[in-house]
């Protein structure tokens with residue numbers, strides 16, 4: 001049986017509307033104009049620190065305000081779950097993968113406490129044997145170490161990482177793990193330009209993709 005690790009934002013859940021909401025609450029507190037949902041989607045993927053830095057840059061707020069605004073942002077993050085939903089068929093597919101004997105994990109750049117809160121709020125928290133957040137280790141994706149740690153905690157078996165972004169593809173490449181690209185998340189590049197072993201646009205197709213990758217790996221080992 002395999003170890004399958006998932007990215008979170010833009011892969012299992014569409015969380016951009018909530019992240020957009022807290023960004024604009026922080027900006028409103030500064031007397032600054034809001035950012036658009038499209039901007040919020042573009043800024044997601046490298047963790048809360050990079051998100052806040054890009055948000056500040058978009059509104060001309062000085063670097064010296066970074067730590068204060070990041071603290072405001074991460075505080076609001078814990079309750080920002082109302083507008084967030086799993087993508088279609090995520091929950092039944094996670095159930096099927098678990099029932100088939102695979103062990104499942106999450107490796108995200110979202111702060112760990114906010115990750116736990118949103119997994120609980122969306123009802124996905126029961127499916128994962130390991131959850132690694134963006135601040136669980138001193139380094140975050142695309143450094144491969146958070147992904148390495150997730151797989152290590154899942155024990156043994158072939159590895160697959162499922163994610164939506166350039167950051168996830170680079171992380172998988174550096175960790176030497178096959179990458180499966182979900183095309184409906186927050187990537188900025190054409191999917192053909194993002195290195196991947198397989199891609200899908202609906203979770204109904206993921207089970208067959210995983211079976212095929214595992215069959216391929218079994219044949220070449």
Ligand SMILES: O=C(O)COP(=O)(O)O
Nearest residue numbers: 008009045046047108109
């Ligand atoms: O918090 C982020 O920037 C992105 O999170 P992700 O790694 O789950 O896509």
Ligand SMILES: [Mg+2]
Nearest residue numbers: 007009010164
């Ligand atoms: Mg993502």
